[in-house]
Amino acid sequence: MKGSVPTPELNRLLHEPARLRTLVQLAAVTKADFTWLLGQTGLSRGNLSVQMSKLADAGMVTVEKRFHNNRPQTLFALTESGRQALVEYKQNMQLILDGIPE
Amino acid sequence: MKGSVPTPELNRLLHEPARLRTLVQLAAVTKADFTWLLGQTGLSRGNLSVQMSKLADAGMVTVEKRFHNNRPQTLFALTESGRQALVEYKQNMQLILDGIPE
DNA sequence: TTATCATGTTTATATCATAAACTTATTTAC
């Protein structure tokens, strides 16, 4: 068994850095609106929109549209299954990282 | 600064799971041949070939071709800059993971 | 009432991961 290094599967939906970043942000708050996420992640509007749609389609986040100061506002929140997926991703990635010396 | 979560850049070359896996394997040994990596990673020959070429082009691994038992054999080894890149990736990813509760 | 800004969404493109098909050389079977 020499040189045996674990290589668990990584959820590709979460693995993409643009989405991983937004999910980590969402994990740190109860709710976040589109514009705030824009600033935190540095993504373009188009990119953030597409990524959030994918996360919503997969049930990782909820989407709530409303008006705030007569402006449309979109609020996102991590779902329970999103939180679970994120924790699982963390565990798997941690196993991989542990195989790297230093 | 409420809700501030660090989001360092991740080296996309290393971030791709197929390549991350082979690099982690290479980090655990001094040298590895193509067929052995095939078994460890579960990648197809074509995929492994492409990924190793990219890693070689980027200077992350060295490639040594020789004959062994009258068969061609390709040996790979992590370079020093490859090792550094891997450690840096580990540190950055660790920062991101630390932002995830549990 | 025209222009500008704010907030997103839709599309078009360009990259890239992956497997299928191909190459070349070597044994093994007949």
Add this chain to the structure above:
DNA sequence: GTAAATAAGTTTATGATATAAACATGATAA
């Protein structure tokens, strides 16, 4: 001795996907 099968990779074709550019819509400012 030649045809089939095995070994070790590489090249290509395609399908997915990340990303920005273009678009849409409504509100405020000039």
